[in-house]
């Protein structure tokens with residue numbers, strides 16, 4: 001009997017949207033949202049996108065640099081959009097975009113975006129394979145290319161850290 005496993009079929013990404021209302025407990029004395037709360041929302045939403053894609057446990061391995069370009073204010077409605085853009089053997093990259101909507105107008109601003117890397121782990125905490133991402137549209141191809149650049153940066157960063165030692 002052969003023990004060879006059938007390779008997983010490519011799967012499409014399923015976008016995830018999380019919506020929250022910015023309350024006084026989420027804001028600093030200037031009336032704008034705590035950066036840490038924005039990061040937590042990004043991490044949680046990105047993790048849901050990763051889990052829904054592979055239907056396996058994942059851990060956050062790293063994030064790329066995140067710049068807060070526009071303040072998010074008390075009372076704003078904040079939306080986080082996440083989707084998987086790239087898969088490796090055991091890791092995947094999720095892009096996440098944050099929008100703030102003023103509650104009583106149709107004004108809506110893109111506040112920040114980020115790229116989160118997740119690694120799927122088995123019961124022993126060891127990396128395990130993820131299914132490949134199905135890439136069809138021109139936008140998905142551009143996203144994939146961006147993910148490939150990020151993977152290469154991560155590879156170089158990890159190699160440099162290994163060379164430096166603890």
Ligand SMILES: CC(C)(COP(=O)(O)OP(=O)(O)OC[C@H]1O[C@@H](n2cnc3c(N)ncnc32)[C@H](O)[C@@H]1OP(=O)(O)O)[C@@H](O)C(=O)NCCC(=O)NCCS
Nearest residue numbers: 059060061062087088089090091092117119121125127154
């Ligand atoms: C993430 C983790 C599972 C990687 O384990 P590891 O033994 O170092 O992984 P490996 O060197 O075998 O690499 C496995 C995969 O992880 C990726 N990876 C490892 N470290 C990474 C990092 N810092 N950023 C992005 N990807 C990373 C590798 O590129 C590789 O991807 P591939 O299989 O798609 O090519 C491990 O470091 C870990 O458990 N970290 C703690 C995660 C955690 O607790 N997160 C919550 C926040 S604290």
